[in-house]
Amino acid sequence: MKTIKAAIIGYGGMGGWHADRIREMDKFELAGVWDIDPARLELAESRGIHAYGSLEELLADEEVELVTIATWNDVHKPLAIQAMRAGKNVISEKPVTMTSEDLDDMIAVAKETGKLFTVHQNRRWDDDYLTMKNVVDKNVLGKVFRIESRVQGSRGIPGDWRKEKGHGGGMVLDWGVHLLDQALTLCDDDKLESVWAHVTHITNDECAAI
Numbered sequence: 001m002k003t004i005k006a007a008i009i010g011y012g013g014m015g016g017w018h019a020d021r022i023r024e025m026d027k028f029e030l031a032g033v034w035d036i037d038p039a040r041l042e043l044a045e046s047r048g049i050h051a052y053g054s055l056e057e058l059l060a061d062e063e064v065e066l067v068t069i070a071t072w073n074d075v076h077k078p079l080a081i082q083a084m085r086a087g088k089n090v091i092s093e094k095p096v097t098m099t100s101e102d103l104d105d106m107i108a109v110a111k112e113t114g115k116l117f118t119v120h121q122n123r124r125w126d127d128d129y130l131t132m133k134n135v136v137d138k139n140v141l142g143k144v145f146r147i148e149s150r151v152q153g154s155r156g157i158p159g160d161w162r163k164e165k166g167h168g169g170g171m172v173l174d175w176g177v178h179l180l181d182q183a184l185t186l187c188d189d190d191k192l193e194s195v196w197a198h199v200t201h202i203t204n205d206e207c208a209a210i
């Protein structure tokens, strides 16, 4: 069976999770990682993971077929486009990017290059969501006219880049995209007609929380 070589851009918390998952799958091999933070590259090497010297070096590695992107949200778009243009298939972390227009540009490059481009919407496999999807799909409740979904926590948004608007911070782009994705895929036969939202914040000044 052919092994697919994958590389990760952004070796932070989630990039580490990507690395662990890639390394435990027989079909995949982790070629290495790239991060703008030298400390993260050192950490990768201490864990036996190859650290590329630059993004360009990673993208020039002809053995790498798949790139996963786990950086701050504001750079998913340029990195995904650069990787696809370098001939790589791409899985981006959520939120795929900051605006719908950005996503249109990314999809256009995927079509132009013929590369696979998708998003890690992992909460489509959560047990609570799958239970409700089963209930809706099997029409257990009759016609569903209202869905309530929430995430609760006690510490607010983490105090890192997630507090900064410029990096794509805030709860809407963090957890919100999971909840919206779940709501949309729960009623995927229905056409979305309008959206209304009231957003506010308590623990930070720059970014809204739902």
Ligand SMILES: NC(=O)c1ccc[n+]([C@@H]2O[C@H](COP(=O)([O-])OP(=O)(O)OC[C@H]3O[C@@H](n4cnc5c(N)ncnc54)[C@H](O)[C@@H]3O)[C@@H](O)[C@H]2O)c1
Pocket: 009, 010, 011, 012, 013, 014, 015, 034, 035, 036, 037, 040, 069, 070, 071, 072, 073, 075, 093, 094, 095, 120, 121, 122, 160, 161, 174
């Ligand atoms: N699917 C999920 O359940 C889930 C969970 C957590 C995080 N995420 C997503 O993963 C991404 C990363 O989140 P995190 O929690 O790992 O953040 P993090 O801060 O722990 O890691 C981000 C890393 O990206 C690096 N980075 C930033 N810009 C870069 C660039 N241009 N090139 C290379 N590296 C760069 C940073 O140095 C940092 O090490 C975010 O998009 C977040 O939304 C998804």
